[in-house]
Amino acid sequence: MSPGHTGSGGEYQLLNGWKDIAAFFGKDERTVKRWEKLRGMPVQRMPGTKGTVFADRHALAAWLNMRGTQPGLDVRVLPRVHSGLNGARPSGEVHEPSMAARDLYLEGTYLWQKRTRASLTEAVAVLEKAVGLDPDYAQAHTALAVAHKLAGEYGATTQKLGYIRALDAVERAIALDPALDQAQTALANIEFFWLLQYDRALRRFEHARRLNPNSALTRHWFAEALLFAGYPREALAEIDQAQHLDPQSRSIISAKAYILFALGQMDTSEQMLLKLASNEPDYQMAYKGLAYLCLARGDGARYLEFLGRLESLHPSKAAREIIEAGRKGLSAGARTGMAEAMLSAARRHAETGEVPAYSLAHLFALNNDASGAAAHLQLALERYEGDVFDFIIDPAFRQVRTTPQFLKRVTQIGLPLVA
Numbered sequence: 032m033s034p035g036h037t038g039s040g041g042e043y044q045l046l047n048g049w050k051d052i053a054a055f056f057g058k059d060e061r062t063v064k065r066w067e068k069l070r071g072m073p074v075q076r077m078p079g080t081k082g083t084v085f086a087d088r089h090a091l092a093a094w095l096n097m098r099g100t101q102p103g104l105d106v107r108v109l110p111r112v113h114s115g116l117n118g119a120r121p122s123g124e125v126h127e128p129s130m131a132a133r134d135l136y137l138e139g140t141y142l143w144q145k146r147t148r149a150s151l152t153e154a155v156a157v158l159e160k161a162v163g164l165d166p167d168y169a170q171a172h173t174a175l176a177v178a179h180k181l182a183g184e185y186g187a188t189t190q191k192l193g194y195i196r197a198l199d200a201v202e203r204a205i206a207l208d209p210a211l212d213q214a215q216t217a218l219a220n221i222e223f224f225w226l227l228q229y230d231r232a233l234r235r236f237e238h239a240r241r242l243n244p245n246s247a248l249t250r251h252w253f254a255e256a257l258l259f260a261g262y263p264r265e266a267l268a269e270i271d272q273a274q275h276l277d278p279q280s281r282s283i284i285s286a287k288a289y290i291l292f293a294l295g296q297m298d299t300s301e302q303m304l305l306k307l308a309s310n311e312p313d314y315q316m317a318y319k320g321l322a323y324l325c326l327a328r329g330d331g332a333r334y335l336e337f338l339g340r341l342e343s344l345h346p347s348k349a350a351r352e353i354i355e356a357g358r359k360g361l362s363a364g365a366r367t368g369m370a371e372a373m374l375s376a377a378r379r380h381a382e383t384g385e386v387p388a389y390s391l392a393h394l395f396a397l398n399n400d401a402s403g404a405a406a407h408l409q410l411a412l413e414r415y416e417g418d419v420f421d422f423i424i425d426p427a428f429r430q431v432r433t434t435p436q437f438l439k440r441v442t443q444i445g446l447p448l449v450a
Contacts, residue, residue, distance in 0.1 A: 046086050052168035128168040135161035136171045143178040148187040154178040168206035173214040176200035184417045191415035194225040223256045227445045247277035248443045259420045263293045285316040293424050327426035331369050349385035353377050370397040389418040393427045401431035405440035
């Protein structure tokens, strides 16, 4: 979408030029230019032009919310996620979608539940057809929001683009039906993991759960938010309910294994993840969880083995070289040698962008470099990388997580602090 283009809802997705950006904030152009220079306000420049800027309105809202409301800002700059908490269903008859739109909705829901890059790409296409056929179909807009969010998480698109499109779709769903529990759930997930509005997101999850206590998606995503907010026992209660409601969901099983890992129940977590990896060999979350678990146990060889399996699902020359360097380092100098060798290999690829910022943060943490870990964690957040919250459970961060310099940096960028 080019700068200045409007979506079907009539609102700008991108703001074109300093005048529009300033109007978005209710400020003058000089002020917003100063914010870009001194406060890191996210704007972009058109290639091949001089001074022509544009900015995504959701990214500006997220930047604002990450830093707290600035004095004197017009409240209209906040995103439209403040609607829908009262759960009041619009007056009038319940909308009945067309049979064709319903069939597309059901197909798209099946596809996003598979959670692979290919299935999520297809789910987005199918659900866009559904809402195109029936623009008043709130459930289809909600499913589209979920598909966009997961597409970013699983690498079918960028994390940033996934969240932007998910927010747009879920806003449409809530405008059509504020009492739709899955729409409130999708919005709560966006508030927690993208807009960094933790308390608001947890309240919205509770609201969605009241709307429908039997929604597996709500229980599942609420559990993940509770885990990363520092409430693993409460997270376990929610994920148990989610698994009861949807025992076949591999994402719920992996989430439960991660929660059990955070609670120190490592044997049970390992058994679940090994079984999941055996039954679902194409599912990346099982291998990542097993890598974390082996690292926590000090088993460098198996840690590297599961990283290798993860890489085989999404081949990367840089990742292969980092893993191979780790094997050589482990052979020569145990865990310390492994950590140093992996970081050295990763640095050679860092400038090309082949190594995610979170992976570098993980390796700096593995080398007990709190400053490097925090700096790359911030970079991962700025790049909208989906793994950024993992530092809360990632055993590589065990030593650096409580150091003053790490805590200070994490507080400044707005990530949650969990002991």
